Amino acid sequence: VNLAVELAGIRFKNPLLAASGTFGYGVEYEDILDLSTIGGIVSKGLYLEPRDGCPTPRIVETPSGLLNAIGLQGIGVSAFVRDVLPRLARHDTRVLVNVCGDTVEEYAEVARIAGDAAGVAGLEINISCPNVKRGGMAFGGDPKMTAEVVSAVRKATRLPVIPKLSPNVADIGLFARVCEDSGADAISCVNTLLGLVVDVEARRPRLGFGTGGLSGPAIRPIAVRMTWQASRAVKVPVIGIGGIGTASDALEFLIAGARAVQIGTANFVDPGVYERILQGLREYLTRHSLTDIAQVVGTLQYPGAPGAAS
Amino acid sequence: VPLVKRELMDGAYALLTFAHPEVARDARPGQFVMIKAGTSPEPPLRRPFSILSTDGADSFTIFLKAVGAGTRALVAMAPGELAPCLGPLGRPFTRPADGGEALMVAGGYGIAPFLMLAGELQRAGGRGRVFYGGRTASDLQLRDAFGPGTPLAAATEDGSLGYKGRVTGALEAYLDSAAPGVASPTLLACGPDPMLHAVARIAEARGLPCQVSLDPWMGCGVGTCLGCVVPIQRSDEPKPKYRCACTEGPVFDARGVVWPGETASAARRGAGAVA
Numbered sequence: 001v002n003l004a005v006e007l008a009g010i011r012f013k014n015p016l017l018a019a020s021g022t023f024g025y026g027v028e029y030e031d032i033l034d035l036s037t038i039g040g041i042v043s044k045g046l047y048l049e050p051r052d053g054c055p056t057p058r059i060v061e062t063p064s065g066l067l068n069a070i071g072l073q074g075i076g077v078s079a080f081v082r083d084v085l086p087r088l089a090r091h092d093t094r095v096l097v098n099v100c101g102d103t104v105e106e107y108a109e110v111a112r113i114a115g116d117a118a119g120v121a122g123l124e125i126n127i128s129c130p131n132v133k134r135g136g137m138a139f140g141g142d143p144k145m146t147a148e149v150v151s152a153v154r155k156a157t158r159l160p161v162i163p164k165l166s167p168n169v170a171d172i173g174l175f176a177r178v179c180e181d182s183g184a185d186a187i188s189c190v191n192t193l194l195g196l197v198v199d200v201e202a203r204r205p206r207l208g209f210g211t212g213g214l215s216g217p218a219i220r221p222i223a224v225r226m227t228w229q230a231s232r233a234v235k236v237p238v239i240g241i242g243g244i245g246t247a248s249d250a251l252e253f254l255i256a257g258a259r260a261v262q263i264g265t266a267n268f269v270d271p272g273v274y275e276r277i278l279q280g281l282r283e284y285l286t287r288h289s290l291t292d293i294a295q296v297v298g299t300l301q302y303p304g305a306p307g308a309a310s
Numbered sequence: 311v312p313l314v315k316r317e318l319m320d321g322a323y324a325l326l327t328f329a330h331p332e333v334a335r336d337a338r339p340g341q342f343v344m345i346k347a348g349t350s351p352e353p354p355l356r357r358p359f360s361i362l363s364t365d366g367a368d369s370f371t372i373f374l375k376a377v378g379a380g381t382r383a384l385v386a387m388a389p390g391e392l393a394p395c396l397g398p399l400g401r402p403f404t405r406p407a408d409g410g411e412a413l414m415v416a417g418g419y420g421i422a423p424f425l426m427l428a429g430e431l432q433r434a435g436g437r438g439r440v441f442y443g444g445r446t447a448s449d450l451q452l453r454d455a456f457g458p459g460t461p462l463a464a465a466t467e468d469g470s471l472g473y474k475g476r477v478t479g480a481l482e483a484y485l486d487s488a489a490p491g492v493a494s495p496t497l498l499a500c501g502p503d504p505m506l507h508a509v510a511r512i513a514e515a516r517g518l519p520c521q522v523s524l525d526p527w528m529g530c531g532v533g534t535c536l537g538c539v540v541p542i543q544r545s546d547e548p549k550p551k552y553r554c555a556c557t558e559g560p561v562f563d564a565r566g567v568v569w570p571g572e573t574a575s576a577a578r579r580g581a582g583a584v585a
């Protein structure tokens with residue numbers, strides 16, 4: 001069976017990508033698993049300069065989920081290009097750079113630097129981090145700013161441009177269309193949901209930043225719904241993200257319309273997740289007499305929709 | 311990895327032994343494993359545990375107290391059941407190199423890394439002494455686990471065993487009474503944050519080297535989630551830097567640790583290299 005997918009002009013050997021912020025810069029996992037088993041790796045979010053991130057505590061466990069406010073601590077795009085990319089080049093996988101900025105100009109500059117580096121297959125635009133005061137969700141929650149950032153990055157690079165959407169909006173389809181109209185080649189859907197956990201003894205937020213972003217199996221039904229809505233709103237491919245830990249989880253997103261998926265929080269729980277999901281996808285295709293993973297994409301039989309089983 | 315042996319103890323403590331040759335062979339005192347009972351999404355994350363002991367070939371043992379969902383699920387495992395496990399991880403304790411006494415200060419399940427360290431000290435001809443504190447006698451489940459070559463002082467807040475009061479009180483009493491040796495002792499501490507902070511203060515006041523094993527919430531254990539960072543300021547740094555407890559710790563030189571509401575002692579003194 002064929003698990004390879006082509007998306008935004010990038011060929012991935014399988015539809016599983018490691019989500020930004022949950023896989024470091026990839027090289028941290030070199031000794032733990034074979035990075036060549038992964039379709040692609042999306043880097044931790046990168047600005048022009050290194051970042052300190054949020055005050056501690058930064059993570060708290062929630063029912064079937066994880067609330068985090070890391071705040072895009074990172075080494076900066078130049079250090080990534082200089083120190084990390086050459087190491088990643090040893091592995092047969094695609095590397096996407098997650099582009100951040102405090103300003104539209106910074107997004108474009110980071111995109112230009114990452115886009116000029118050898119070994120980068122595409123750029124994911126972070127307009128959805130909920131844990132920074134500027135950029136991130138502040139841009140991705142506003143259609144006008146979304147258009148500005150995506151257009152500016154589009155002009156700064158010839159690489160595929162993939163905005164990562166925030167789920168903290170009422171109409172995800174609207175933002176998907178704005179991205180497509182601004183030149184996006186694909187859409188990542190979705191980042192974390194804004195949440196708050198309270199320490200009732202101290203009557204303070206559990207996290208140092210206050211609010212945080214919720215991820216993990218807890219958000220999966222919301223993410224699947226948004227992937228379904230986004231994929232119906234645009235022609236460019238959608239990458240589904242949110243609480244995937246098993247082949248069945250991944251298939252939910254693919255059937256709902258995603259061309260590929262990203263694994264996030266599950267990386268923390270079990271780095272062996274890729275091997276397990278790939279095996280499960282192969283078994284599913286065989287069991288359904290299918291030969292290509294593309295045959296399941298967007299096949300959701302939604303009640304009342306044309307072509308749905310009555 | 312499969313659980314091979316489970317020993318339940320009073321006070322919700324337990325010893326769990328897992329088959330894992332790599333950890334069994336390579337683990338160093340103060341290193342940890344990330345482990346979780348089964349693959350259910352609840353609770354979501356693995357938990358870090360200091361490695362108590364290994365048989366050097368096939369299996370390792372952790373010592374834990376069932377306090378929350380993750381630890382309760384682990385303690386409820388039956389032999390043969392599988393637990394995803396990653397390790398050995400992190401930087402270990404460093405043995406005093408100059409022949410000075412290693413004073414190992416433990417609070418509750420913070421005793422775990424010191425069994426292996428005491429064994430290493432014995433084999434290397436070093437001197438070790440354990441200060442083991444808890445609320446009450448049942449918190450000191452491993453008080454008989456150390457060999458005769460490693461003196462152990464118990465401390466309980468309710469006075470049910472050994473010194474009555476905090477373990478830091480027993481430590482200070484010993485430091486006050488001990489004859490000054492040729493080489494000064496090194497303090498090594500593992501336990502709750504307030505205890506670690508108190509030990510670090512004692513070390514600073516007496517000019518003694520001190521290593522503390524920090525235990526923040528961890529997500530991944532391998533330095534990618536950046537959830538377990540702690541502010542550390544080494545003497546040659548102008549300001550504290552967030553460092554992952556999982557990869558740059560969990561054992562840190564106490565002089566670099568920025569305790570809540572304080573600056574790092576390395577910054578206050580502004581001299582002396584911090585490892």
